[in-house]
Amino acid sequence: MEIPRHWRLKQQRYALVGEVCPHCEGKIFPPRDVCPHCSGEAKTPYAFSGRGEVYSYTRISDGPAGFEESAPYTIALVKLEEGPLVTAQLTDLGGQPVDIGMPVEMVTRRIRSDGDERGMIVYGYKFRPVMAAQA
Amino acid sequence: MREVAVIGIGQTKVDEHWDKSLRELAGEAVFAALADAGRESVSAMYVGNMLSGPANKQQHLGAFIADWVGMRYTESMRIESACSSGSAAFRTGLMAVASGAVDSAVVVGVEKMIDSPGDEVTAALATAADADWEVDQGVSFVALNALIMRRYILEYGWKHADFGAFSVNAHTNGKQNPYARFQEGLTVEGYAKAGMIADPINLMDASPMGDGAAAAVMVPLDSLNKNRNGLITVVGSGSATDSLAVHSRTDPLWLTAAEKSVKMAYAQAGIGPEQIDLFEAHDAFTIMAALSLEACGFAERGRAPQLALDGEITPKGRIPIATRGGLKARGHPVGATGMYQIVEVVQQLRGEAHGSQVENAQYGMAQNIGGSGSNIVTHILKRLN
Numbered sequence: 001m002e003i004p005r006h007w008r009l010k011q012q013r014y015a016l017v018g019e020v021c022p023h024c025e026g027k028i029f030p031p032r033d034v035c036p037h038c039s040g041e042a043k044t045p046y047a048f049s050g051r052g053e054v055y056s057y058t059r060i061s062d063g064p065a066g067f068e069e070s071a072p073y074t075i076a077l078v079k080l081e082e083g084p085l086v087t088a089q090l091t092d093l094g095g096q097p098v099d100i101g102m103p104v105e106m107v108t109r110r111i112r113s114d115g116d117e118r119g120m121i122v123y124g125y126k127f128r129p130v131m132a133a134q135a
Numbered sequence: 136m137r138e139v140a141v142i143g144i145g146q147t148k149v150d151e152h153w154d155k156s157l158r159e160l161a162g163e164a165v166f167a168a169l170a171d172a173g174r175e176s177v178s179a180m181y182v183g184n185m186l187s188g189p190a191n192k193q194q195h196l197g198a199f200i201a202d203w204v205g206m207r208y209t210e211s212m213r214i215e216s217a218c219s220s221g222s223a224a225f226r227t228g229l230m231a232v233a234s235g236a237v238d239s240a241v242v243v244g245v246e247k248m249i250d251s252p253g254d255e256v257t258a259a260l261a262t263a264a265d266a267d268w269e270v271d272q273g274v275s276f277v278a279l280n281a282l283i284m285r286r287y288i289l290e291y292g293w294k295h296a297d298f299g300a301f302s303v304n305a306h307t308n309g310k311q312n313p314y315a316r317f318q319e320g321l322t323v324e325g326y327a328k329a330g331m332i333a334d335p336i337n338l339m340d341a342s343p344m345g346d347g348a349a350a351a352v353m354v355p356l357d358s359l360n361k362n363r364n365g366l367i368t369v370v371g372s373g374s375a376t377d378s379l380a381v382h383s384r385t386d387p388l389w390l391t392a393a394e395k396s397v398k399m400a401y402a403q404a405g406i407g408p409e410q411i412d413l414f415e416a417h418d419a420f421t422i423m424a425a426l427s428l429e430a431c432g433f434a435e436r437g438r439a440p441q442l443a444l445d446g447e448i449t450p451k452g453r454i455p456i457a458t459r460g461g462l463k464a465r466g467h468p469v470g471a472t473g474m475y476q477i478v479e480v481v482q483q484l485r486g487e488a489h490g491s492q493v494e495n496a497q498y499g500m501a502q503n504i505g506g507s508g509s510n511i512v513t514h515i516l517k518r519l520n
Contacts, residue, residue: 030268056283056289058335059333066258067273077382084382085381087268087381089272089273100285100286112273
């Protein structure tokens with residue numbers, strides 16, 4: 001795996017830091033420096049809440065190279081409450097069925113490892129069903 | 136710009152070609168196209184290919200293929216835009232000939248997928264998606280299409296079974312094409328019983344990999360005797376991009392790049408969807424065939440499965456698609472696919488599509504989709520006489 005590439009993305013992987021457009025106030029994730037809504041320059045960091053809902057999902061039984069040990073797993077398009085869609089795995093589902101519209105929240109989890117290549121483990125965001133409020 | 140005619144086509148069967156290399160496949164298609172054109176050489180070559188680096192440990196295909204076919208010293212380069220590499224190479228050749236930069240060109244799309252293990256090829260295909268934000272999350276190419284298809288089914292109220300008509304049409308037409316990977320046909324029951332890959336996409340929603348090459352020879356129309364029979368010209372060409380990542384699209388259920396590229400092609404040709412007699416759509420997955428039909432104006436948003444269910448996509452229907460099997464049955468050798476589509480459109484316009492001929496076809500369209508909808512190239516060809 002390319003270690004510098006993963007290191008560069010730590011703010012996004014661990015803290016869901018995107019951008020907010022100073023011109024149209026559009027919230028942007030992942031960061032792209034040019035606002036997709038108004039094409040203006042957008043470099044102001046913005047930390048997303050991590051809350052959203054499932055826009056679509058599928059179940060992967062044979063993981064692609066690097067994800068064999070995680071399979072089977074569920075991957076989703078999550079609509080963040082601030083607007084953008086993000087591609088991520090769902091986790092902590094137990095036996096719970098997934099539904100479109102299901103509320104989810106971001107957690108940090110182990111995403112993949114490169115086995116014996118360099119011994120690197122990549123952590124990042126996954127989403128779990130929103131827990132009931134604790135008393 | 137000069138008008139450009141396609142005067143020669145060639146292709147190999149899409150298959151597991153254990154006994155043929157990347158260059159042998161490309162050579163076979165190029166030699167067939169040159170022979171069909173009645174030419175011994177051309178002034179430039181453009182090679183469409185996606186995977187030769189990871190899958191064949193060979194890059195630099197421009198010189199590699201030119202040298203192999205006896206065109207050493209001729210201008211040649213490789214064009215890459217994932218699954219739309221073939222049609223991107225065709226558009227490059229078209230621009231070169233139309234502009235007068237070169238006198239004639241051969242375009243070949245080639246892909247050799249089976250030399251590397253399946254999981255490595257799958258990982259290489261995934262490089263068409265966004266590495267940082269899609270692939271690193273564990274999403275596969277099939278899964279991206281599954282995410283789109285599940286949402287589409289929910290939003291527009293379809294059932295999975297409603298998509299079977301796309302696959303049945305493709306496989307029925309593939310039976311008539313000796314170059315198709317699958318020639319056994321498919322029933323509605325066979326579709327319903329196919330194994331699940333990434334819910335809701337099953338094995339019969341997805342197109343198969345394969346090795347293959349397809350080629351075409353282009354020259355300026357004014358270099359030809361216009362009374363010659365069976366002249367085919369390129370009357371429209373358009374190309375547009377969208378975000379690599381599905382999650383970054385303005386609307387994940389709409390192929391904006393397809394709409395933009397087809398509008399360019401329609402405007403150039405001076406026609407609209409109602410004049411198109413057949414359409415080689417990019418049916419890598421049944422959902423992509425549906426989205427492509429909608430973006431090109433053949434169905435209202437969310438309504439394409441009805442066209443298929445009504446039989447309107449068969450060779451006798453209103454808008455025949457996958458007329459020689461499509462990606463689903465002919466096969467999807469990724470970087471070659473766009474050139475297979477062009478070859479098949481030419482066959483239809485010449486009246487050589489035996490067994491699945493669209494009667495009296497004058498305008499044929501091909502649309503090639505790179506990635507999950509990220510780079511889309513559309514061409515319209517016309518029979519002159």
